[in-house]
Amino acid sequence: MRIKIGYLYPDLMNIYGDHGNILTLVRRCEWRGIPVEVVALNIGDPIAHGEYDMFFMGGGQDREQVMVCRDLQETKGDDIKREIDEGAAALAICGGYQLFGKFYRPFEGDELPGINVFDAHTVAGKKRCIGNVVAKSALGGKQGTVVGFENHSGKTYLGDGCAPLGTVTVGYGNNAEDKTEGAIYRGAIGTYLHGSLLPKNPSIADFLIEKALGRRGSDLPLASLDDSLELAAHAAALKRAVRTH
Amino acid sequence: MRTGNRLVLALGKGIGFTSRFLKAGGGSTLPGRTARRMSPSFVPNMVKELPLGSVLVTGTNGKTTTATLLASILDRAGMTPVHNRTGANLLAGIASALIRESDLGGHLAGRMGLFEVDEAAFPAAVEETSPRLVVVNNLFRDQLDRYGELDTLASRMKEAVRTLDPQSVVVLNADDPLVASIGRDLPHEVIYYGIDTDRYGSESMQHAADxxxxxxxxxxxxxEYYLFGHMGRYSCPSCGTSRPGSQVSAVELEMVELEGTRCTVKYPGGEVTLFIPLPGLYNVYNVLAAMSCALALGVDIETVKEGIEGFKAAFGRVERVEADGRNILMILAKNPAGFNEVIRTLTGGTGRKNVVLALNDNIADGRDVSWIWxxxxxxxxxxxxxxxxxxxxAADMALRVKYAELGEDSLTVEPNLEKALQEGLAMVEQGETLFVVPTYTAMLTLRGSMVKKGLVAPYWEG
Structure with missing residues (x-):
């Protein structure tokens, strides 16, 4: 069973080591003998119905984000939303997370429309939220936590149509107000966390791989891997987060 | 010299002395921080005492090497720079250098200010030091958690350059599109430098390109080709903007593995062949930057050549150390572009190389370690x-190595830097080299333990 990952705008949306997330997904499939293919989806590229089992999108600078927003509205947004509704997995980080919501409202100028995967909207904030983050999450695996690094000024507010990825215990999270971090809708995860996120949070990587396999009709549990280094890095990041805040 | 400044100087000197005496470090920022807090006009007042004016060196990678190269040339030319050494490149570092190099009456030992500044501190440094020459070497993503986005940074730098005195000279890297754009439509004299040969060019860009x-x-x-990160021979298919012609250009290059680069440089009025005693293409850029500045300041080409060929690396950037018949080659790597150049250096030659990779996340390193991906x-x-x-x-770095599939079996995780260095040295045979690649504060600690062992001199004596 082969899974196919659509890597959205790898040239434009890859600002903080987001490549590490793709690398982690690929290796964790390969180490289990699951064939995996990553396809770059650039501006103008269409998304065929049923072709992708997972989407990934990272963060970008303002200018890139505007270009991507336009392309999502013109060629891909509705298709991504449809694929996720039909069971595809997705991970959207930072700027990608914002564009997976309903809209982004800047201080000045027009609102950037999102693709409505998450019932969430983002407004520009004055303060930049920067630092290590720890969030309690059901997707945190044995540790029960998700760790990463946030760097955003947008404040994201969730509606009833999606659940938060976790509850912040260290750091700012979605909006520095309600202690939520990230969003989950079906097999799609949105989050502000870099790090890269997946290497240090292998249970989230495996959640996405399981969802993608599920789309191909497999409900077998994933073979377990030796995650001792991953968990050591998770523990180190957790300790560091507490100490640097 | 105002009386107020004298008091500030005396106090600053006292702090610097105490810090060195207590072996707390080189006293490279604390005296300056205190002085600036006591007297906000301390730096503007002090730089007026420099008869040859000031030079600012900025860019993400290579500031310290470029400034130290330039200092080596200016020293030989009798222009005696006051230089904020040891990588303390915020305004407090500039103030500390001024304190260190002056007597209590405010008379400076040097004649020209040579200040390296972080990109983010560049606008403030322009305002406070009124430089006669500025050089921007490159702009990469580095500690975005501190600086904000690259485009914003570049436009702030461009605004600052526009406020320079009309007589000031602006030296820019032609091969870096964002840096080159700073010189467009500028009323000042602009000197571009760059590499004018595709010998070490490649067709694809590294991940780190920005x-x-x-x-x-x-x-x-x-x-047409890439040289180092996003630097290379570029053009815009849409508006026709392209790499500006360079006045100071490396036209021939030959890298001598781990040793340095032989190169021929064309400059207005001639051509010179010299040997750069530092490895890697990024050091070619550092040399071109320093050469362009020195020539613009009126230094003759023989002195420029001597200054470069007789150069001793800035502490820690590239450092060769001998330890019990083994060699340590320590190369600082603080962001993806710099690290990729180190990797390019490590892939040269034969035989497998033993390495220590040291990753810290203190403020000076950048809290966010995502960049290793x-x-x-x-x-x-x-x-x-x-x-x-x-x-x-250490564990994050180990994960990166694991996911790159470099061999999990040959991997050791030892967060303690001193122990890691011991372990590294135990892995190499007599006469062999251990490669140590640290981030900034990891380098300071590693260097500290080498000082303790008597392998290198403390940096404030360097």
Whole structure:
């Protein structure tokens, strides 16, 4: 069973080591003998119905984000939303997370429309939220936590149509107000966390791989891997987060 | 000299002395921080005492090497720079250098200010030091958690350059599209430098490349070839902007592995062949930057050549140390682009290399360690012997090595830097080299333990 990952705008949306997330997904499939293919989806590229089992999108600078927003509205947004509704997995980080919501409202100028995967909207904030983050999450695996690094000024507010990825215990999270971090809708995860996120949070990587396999009709549990280094890095990041805040 | 400044100087000198006496460090920022707090006009007042004016060196990678190269040339030319050494490149570092190099009456030992500043501190430094010459070497993503986005940074720098005295000279890297854009439509004299040969060019860009879009119109740039990160021979298919012609150009290059680069440089009025005693293409850029500045300041080419060929690396950037018949080659790597150049250096030659990779996440390193995922560690496959990952985020570095599939079996995690260095040295045979690649504060600690062992001199004596 082969899974196919659509890597959205790898040239434009890859600002903080987001490549590490793709690398982690690929290796964790390969180490289990699951064939995996990553396809770059650039501006103008269409998304065929049923072709992708997972989407990934990272963060970008303002200018890139505007270009991507336009392309999502013109060629891909509705298709991504449809694929996720039909069971595809997705991970959207930072700027990608914002564009997976309903809209982004800047201080000045027009609102950037999102693709409505998450019932969430983002407004520009004055303060930049920067630092290590720890969030309690059901997707945190044995540790029960998700760790990463946030760097955003947008404040994201969730509606009833999606659940938060976790509850912040260290750091700012979605909006520095309600202690939520990230969003989950079906097999799609949105989050502000870099790090890269997946290497240090292998249970989230495996959640996405399981969802993608599920789309191909497999409900077998994933073979377990030796995650001792991953968990050591998770523990180190957790300790560091507490100490640097 | 105002009386107020004298008091500030006396106090600053006292703090610097105490800090060195207590071996707390070189006293390279605390005296300046205190002085600036006591007297906000301390730096503007002090630089007026410099008869030859000031030079500012900035850019993400190579500031310290470029400034130290330039200092080596200016020293030989009798221009005696006051230089904020030891990588303390915020305004407090400039103030500290001024304190260190002056007597209590405010008379400076040097004649020209030579200040390296972080990109983010550049606008403030322009305002406070009124430089006669500025050089911008490159702009990469480095500690975005501190600086904000690259485009914003570049436009702030451009605004600052516009406020320079009309007589000031602006020296820019032509091969970096974002840096080159700073010189467009500028009323000042602009000198561009760059590499004018495709000998070490490649057709593809590394992950770490940052400036891929035209600074004028936002379209994607096309490249004839890439040299180092996003530097290379570029043009914009949409608005026609392209790499400006360079007045100081490396026209021939020959890299001598791990030793340095032989190169021929064309400059207005001639051509010179010299040997750069530092490895890697990034050091060619540092040399071109220093040469362009020195020539613009009126130094003759013989002195420029002597200054470069007789150069001793700035502490820690590239440092060769001998330890019990073994060699340590320590190369600082603080961001993806710099790290990729180190990797390019490590892939040269034969035999598997034993390395210590040391990752810290203190403020001076950048709290966010995500950037290691933008480094092309995959290029080191089948090139490494044993790897020791160390530093505060040793486990993150180990994960990066694991996912690059460099061999999990030959990997050791030892967060303690001193122990990691011991372990590294135990892995290499007599006469062999251990490669140590630390981030900034990891380098300071490693250097500290080498000082303790008597292997190197403390940096404030350097």
């Amino acid at each position: 400036s891929k879009h035209c600074a004028e119109c936002g379209s994607r740039l096309t490249y 933008d480094v092309d560690f995959e290029m080191l496959r089948d090139r490494l012997g044993r790897v020791v990952c160390s530093g505060i985020r």
